[in-house]
Amino acid sequence: MSIDDRALAPMIDHTLLKPEAVPAQIERLCEEALQHGFAAVCVNGAWVSLAARLLSGSDVAVAAVTGFPLGAGTSTAKAFEAGDAVAGGAAEVDVVINVGALRAGDGSLVEAEVRAVVEAVGAGVPVKVILETALLTDEEKVRGCRLAVASGAAFVKTSTGFGPGGATEEDVALLRRTVGPDVGVKAAGGIRTREQAEAMIAAGANRLGTSTSVQIVQGAGNLAPCRVGRARPPAADGKPYVKE
Secondary structure, X not given: OOOXXXXXXXXXXXXXXXXXXXXXXXXXXXXXXXXXXXXXXXXXXXXXXXXXXXHOOOOOEEEEEEOOOOOOOOHHHHHHHHHHHHHOOOOEEEEEOOHHHHHXXXXXXXXXXXXXXXXXXXXXXXXXXEOOHHHOOHHHHHHHHHXXXXXXXXXXXXXXXXXXXXXOHHHHHHHHHHHOOOOEEEEEOOOOOHHHHHHXXXXXXXXXXXXXXXXXXXXXXXXXXXXXXXXXXXXXXXXOEEEO
């Protein structure tokens, strides 16, 4: 499939989640989002107020990550962090699920935690639940999706980009089949090229998270993905690896 830039850009969360990010980079992120008409900028909580000020009056939302990147904090902490982000100007929240609880079969904890975040942000603020699919079996992915939907999540999301793997077409298709047409599916983690972006959309994603948004909409995103923090030799095709 081929998607026009004007249709693709509003499906992208332009992302900068590196811990070493500085204000000038957040400013550039927001400038690019405005220029290209991305759906949102996705940032850590410390940058929410700056991004909200820079994007005030525009159609570009501020999305804040919560419980990021491990998802191993308490439900109370995640709910507080999400509410604080919204108070600072976030219009969307991406929260990392408690992966350990999901794998252990503690669905009540997972559901209660997501519900606490949904309630903390209030009506009108979409919550995207990050499953970190590379750590889960297909059965666990399906269970996580169902718990997220039951708790009021607006989206399920594949990955943080900081885990052992990113989005795959197979996972996106599984998530879409599980949640149906009325819940969003966000593909994130390792999406570097226009071809990858279009493949994720064809598989069922209606939102993408990537830090190479500009290159993708310009058709120039051709870097080969690499897992964060793991040194690897040059790719066989000679293209450099980049962090997810």
